[in-house]
Each structure stands twice: as structure tokens, then as C-alpha cells.
Amino acid sequence: MLYCLYYSPCGSTQEYAVKVAETLGPNPIYVDLTRSDGRLDFQREDIVIFAAPVYGGRLPVPLVEKLERMRGDQSHVITMVVYGNRAYDDALLELNSILVGDGFEVFASAAFVARHVFHPEVAADRPDKQDFQEAEAFANRAKYKYDEMDYSEPKVPGSKPYREFAGMPVAPIADPASCFKCGTCATNCPVGAISKEDPTQTDALKCIDCMRCVQNCPSQGRVLPQKVQEMLLAKLSPLAGVRKANEFFY
Structure with a gap:
């Protein structure tokens, strides 16, 4: 079975995940981890897509808790993180490490760019046509690797101990x-x-x-509180004119 799991509060991660899933094969089973409690077990013959947003260079804590409840039986996995044009830091390594520890085998990974949730002009309109074309190409290459029975784990950027991120001390x-x-x-x-x-x-x-x-x-x-908005706009505005490239690992 082909499964597509995503944690996507604002929708961009879901968009990328669905594009990859639709390219890989017909009738994928979608699981919205934003809602699901994550108590899922997978079989050896399953292919599973895991897609996650990046918060401060890390995975969202609620998602980590859900991932740690899952179990794979050497199930083959494609991992994806989606970030707002700054950096994904240790998030992809964190995702892969958790899943390997859960009994999954990661054979392809990607880091995609989407509009920043705190600054609408940073990566504005992404994902766009080019991004979706690249997502489709990524899925096709991952499928080729799987069909060749090459399940080797790709080396992805990041380091341990992971970057510290405790979130922001304010809320909308x-x-x-x-x-x-x-x-x-x-x-x-x-x-x-x-x-x-x-x-x-x-x-x-x-x-x-x-x-x-x-x-x-x-x-x-x-x-967001006005002072927080002003701080974030000042910090992120230099990224507004930059188009960072999506990255792929096989």
C-alpha cells in the first residue's frame, strides 16, 4: 500500500506531499497527522511518505510525539520537510532518525520551500509551478530507486545534538x-x-x-502582537527577494 502522511497546519506541506503521492502511484491513502494521534503500524511491503513543516530548524514537538508512536516493519519511506526560505537546519535529519528508530527504512528525502507563515513576502506564491515540477521529478526518481530495490538511506544535512528551539514565548x-x-x-x-x-x-x-x-x-x-510582527518583519525581510532551491537526497 502507498500511504501519504503529512502534518500541515497551513497547507503547504500537504500540497507538496499530495503531489509526490499522486506521482508515485494511484489511490494513495492520506493521513492528516495534524488531526490523527499517530498510532499507526505499517507492513514491510508498504511505501510511506512522511511530510513535515520546519519550525525554527526543527520538527514541531506535537509531530515528534506522534511519530514516536508509529511502528514500521522495515517499511520503505520517503521523507520531506517544508520550510519558509530561511533554513531547515536539523529538521530532515531529525525526521529520518526518528523513523529509522521506529523501524522504517528511508530511501529518499527532500527539503522544499514554501511561503513563510510569518512574512507573506518571503517565498511568496510558493509552492509554484516550478516547485511542483521538481516535486514530480523527485517522486519519479525515488520510484526508480525503489523499483531497482535500492533502499539505501540517503545522507542528509544536519547535526546532533539538534539545534535548540523552544518556540516563541507569544501566541496570536x-x-x-x-x-x-x-x-x-x-x-x-x-x-x-x-x-x-x-x-x-x-x-x-x-x-x-x-x-x-x-x-x-x-x-x-x-x-500576532504588534511588536512581535515588527520584529519578525525586520528579521525576515532580507529573505523576501531570495529564491532558495529545493534539495533532494537519494
């Missing part, structure tokens, strides 16, 4: 001028950080700053 807040407490943010928060009883209340310790609530709000009623 409700804008009282535009938030009408519809609850869309609370319903869709992947970590349950937003109160369903009062969606203006957010647990900053639970929040992973995935920005799903900001992106999905129908009234544009959730924002």
Missing part, C-alpha cells in the same frame, strides 16, 4: 475590532491551545505558532 491574539468569536480558530487549532468557550483566550504555553488560526480566520480577527 484576538483583535477585538474584528473577532466575533465564531470559534473557527478553536475548532481548527492542532494543539487545542484556543478556548472553545471563549476563543479570545489562548494558552501561549500550548501554542506552537503554526499560524493556522491567523490563516483560517474568516474575519481576519487573529494577529
Whole structure:
């Protein structure tokens, strides 16, 4: 069976994962790890795509917890990380290491670029046509390697101990001028950080700053605090005119 698993609060990781899955073969089984608890077991004959976003050069902590619940029986794996045009640092190595420890065999990996969730002008409009063409080519080459029964693990960038990233000490807040407490943010928060009883209340310790609530709000009623926005814009603006290349490992 062909499985496609992705953790994608804002959608870009899912887009890349679906493109690779559709290229690999018909009728892939999709699992949205943003929702699933990750308690899954796979068989030796399965091919599994794992796609993850990068937060501060690492995997999101909730995803790591889900990955560690999975088990493979030498199941063959393609791994992908998606980052916002800065760097993916240790994330791909972290993903591969966890899966190998879970009993999977990684035979192809990639790092793709998507629009940065904190700065809409950084990698704006990505993934684009060129990105999807490259994702398709990656899938075809990975399939060729699999058909040749070459399951060797690719060497990917990164180092141990992994880069430290504890997240940001703030969370998006409700804008009282535009938030009408519809609850869309609370319903869709992947970590349950937003109160369903009062969606203006957010647990900053639970929040992973995935920005799903900001992106999905129908009234544009959730924002980062103004000072945080200004800091992020200043830090990320130099990347706005840079097109970083996707990277592939076989």
C-alpha cells in the first residue's frame, strides 16, 4: 500500500506531499497527522511518505510525539520537510532518525520551500509551478530507486545534538475590532491551545505558532502582537527577494 502522511497546519506541506503521492502511484491513502494521534503500524511491503513543516530548524514537538508512536516493519519511506526560505537546519535529519528508530527504512528525502507563515513576502506564491515540477521529478526518481530495490538511506544535512528551539514565548491574539468569536480558530487549532468557550483566550504555553488560526480566520480577527510582527518583519525581510532551491537526497 502507498500511504501519504503529512502534518500541515497551513497547507503547504500537504500540497507538496499530495503531489509526490499522486506521482508515485494511484489511490494513495492520506493521513492528516495534524488531526490523527499517530498510532499507526505499517507492513514491510508498504511505501510511506512522511511530510513535515520546519519550525525554527526543527520538527514541531506535537509531530515528534506522534511519530514516536508509529511502528514500521522495515517499511520503505520517503521523507520531506517544508520550510519558509530561511533554513531547515536539523529538521530532515531529525525526521529520518526518528523513523529509522521506529523501524522504517528511508530511501529518499527532500527539503522544499514554501511561503513563510510569518512574512507573506518571503517565498511568496510558493509552492509554484516550478516547485511542483521538481516535486514530480523527485517522486519519479525515488520510484526508480525503489523499483531497482535500492533502499539505501540517503545522507542528509544536519547535526546532533539538534539545534535548540523552544518556540516563541507569544501566541496570536484576538483583535477585538474584528473577532466575533465564531470559534473557527478553536475548532481548527492542532494543539487545542484556543478556548472553545471563549476563543479570545489562548494558552501561549500550548501554542506552537503554526499560524493556522491567523490563516483560517474568516474575519481576519487573529494577529500576532504588534511588536512581535515588527520584529519578525525586520528579521525576515532580507529573505523576501531570495529564491532558495529545493534539495533532494537519494
